[in-house]
Amino acid sequence: MDKKEQIIGVATQLFAERGFQNTSVSLICETAEVSKGLVFHHFKSKQELLREIFSRTTELIKDINAADPSCSTPQAQLKDMLESFFAGLAANKSLFQFNLNMMLQPFTRSILQDLIDKRAAFLLQSVRRIFEEIDPENALVLSYGFIAELDGMALHYFSIYEDYPLAEMKNHLLKKYT
Amino acid sequence: MDKKEQIIGVATQLFAERGFQNTSVSLICETAEVSKGLVFHHFKSKQELLREIFSRTTELIKDINAADPSCSTPQAQLKDMLESFFAGLAANKSLFQFNLNMMLQPFTRSILQDLIDKRAAFLLQSVRRIFEEIDPENALVLSYGFIAELDGMALHYFSIYEDYPLAEMKNHLLKKYT
Amino acid sequence: MDKKEQIIGVATQLFAERGFQNTSVSLICETAEVSKGLVFHHFKSKQELLREIFSRTTELIKDINAADPSCSTPQAQLKDMLESFFAGLAANKSLFQFNLNMMLQPFTRSILQDLIDKRAAFLLQSVRRIFEEIDPENALVLSYGFIAELDGMALHYFSIYEDYPLAEMKNHLLKKYT
Amino acid sequence: MDKKEQIIGVATQLFAERGFQNTSVSLICETAEVSKGLVFHHFKSKQELLREIFSRTTELIKDINAADPSCSTPQAQLKDMLESFFAGLAANKSLFQFNLNMMLQPFTRSILQDLIDKRAAFLLQSVRRIFEEIDPENALVLSYGFIAELDGMALHYFSIYEDYPLAEMKNHLLKKYT
DNA sequence: CATGAATGAGCTTTCATTCAT
């Protein structure tokens, strides 16, 4: 019944499925069954709504990608990270799609620039912390490679290959990194 | 003097820099210094223009990603492919950006669906042919992993990390695969 | 102050005077002193606006053509019908013109197909009911002939003959049918 | 092979079926398989093409409506006129439709004003000549009434009633006027 | 006689946003 949350939920879904520019405020209103005035009462602009949503998803992403700090070995932490990443891929499909969309579309990227930078730095940092324990000399390159593989797979899974062998790819990575 | 090519060139650039939906036909016309009517004389619609451009870039991508068939060993072929991929990344920045944009934006993806599918299948195939010689059993997974790494790096290089260590990543991959 | 009615009134007038296709939405807006956006806020499309107008005029036409049911003889009913038809012709000039235009222009006819059919059936029916009492055997042909004469005169009066002798034609018909 | 005639023929057909404003020069060119330049080589403008066509159809209409001057009695002349009118209705459907369209659409009417006036005067004149012999006192009203009936029936037959009883109406008129 | 590239004005429609209620 909280209409503000209703708007956010519907907008997230629609932005993920149709892209930001291809989703009009009118469509959001119809889908969420609220008036146009209300959207602009709660959010200064359509772009502000997007930023609110992106911020929220950053928190979710952080949770999903967080390595369990209680794990003793870095390998176990990587394993944990991979497990939750692949679990998230399947479970929060539209959330991942939303993020890829927003970060790659030049228009939305410019709106979200600062938020994207912060999130990307955080993710790199949390991976790097693990690789520093494994191979301090190559930690940065290894970290970049690791997340490149993950993001590349997400990209292929969501947008390119219809029958992507997600389970096999996960096992492949698990073998490789642990 | 060939205004049709002029339109295609300008549109490619603008679509890459600003995205498809954020690039109006008017902007293309102003930039290319042609009339609006001419665009629709040569292309049935803005979407048809996009498809023409995407088809052309597919040919370019094929050339860039083509492994030298004269290379004796599969490792040499992979090396060759990596070299031309990273050379292309730097040289044809806007072309790569264009492709990532179009494939990830839901709206453009739906317009280009069939062309994307064909291209993706071709690229997978050309990589797979090499891995079949190296490790027939895991060829498919290895191929998917390989292109995931490449695409993931492209994605990070273009859209996420400002100071991406492209040269180091290239060396990292060369060591790993050859 | 009711801008929606303002739009409908202006559009009816302009459609009648200039035809549907020769009346741009911009012209309607300028004349009605409303913004372009408002027209499409109230009507899904220009065609939808036309349908709304046509439906409304059907009601008016029904009123005008309605025979007084209190008249005892069918001849009196015909007389009544003729009187109100010719009164309407002179008084509601643009309304009749509008109707002829819309029904004869292939483009508008296709848009209004169903509405035209319903209205035509209704008018035929209400005339036929009278002729059934006069000459049941030839009622249908007489009815068709009757409305052919009326519509033919309207057509000539509005669109063809500059100095149409409307009064004389009315007397001619009154003599003939009563 | 005479491309000018080809253009005229195609344009007549299309104007009749779709209306003048709803038929673009491009469509005429595609259908007639000629270039746009050629249309404007032969006709100064689209409106000029319309006038040429309308002039030509006037001649055809005159032929169809012409009473055989060899007929001895005015009744026989009326009969002859009715016969050829109804024959024409069925045989030259698109020609009649074209004429009704052009005369009723405000935009085309203004283009063809002078031609319409001349034709209408001619038709009235040729009918009147007959009625002058039958009933000189009421000749004008009878003439207007006669052509009103004919045009009204044409209008209903082409544009309003799907199952118009054309044959019965013809017999009705024949009985009435002969 | 014939082509088709090129133009520019104008078309219908969409959209983010404002504001009185």
Added chain:
DNA sequence: CATGAATGAAAGCTCATTCAT
């Protein structure tokens, strides 16, 4: 908090017409 009428700019696209070849 909530509505929806109202705006005005900009979008994609059509079209009659011109002109170099």
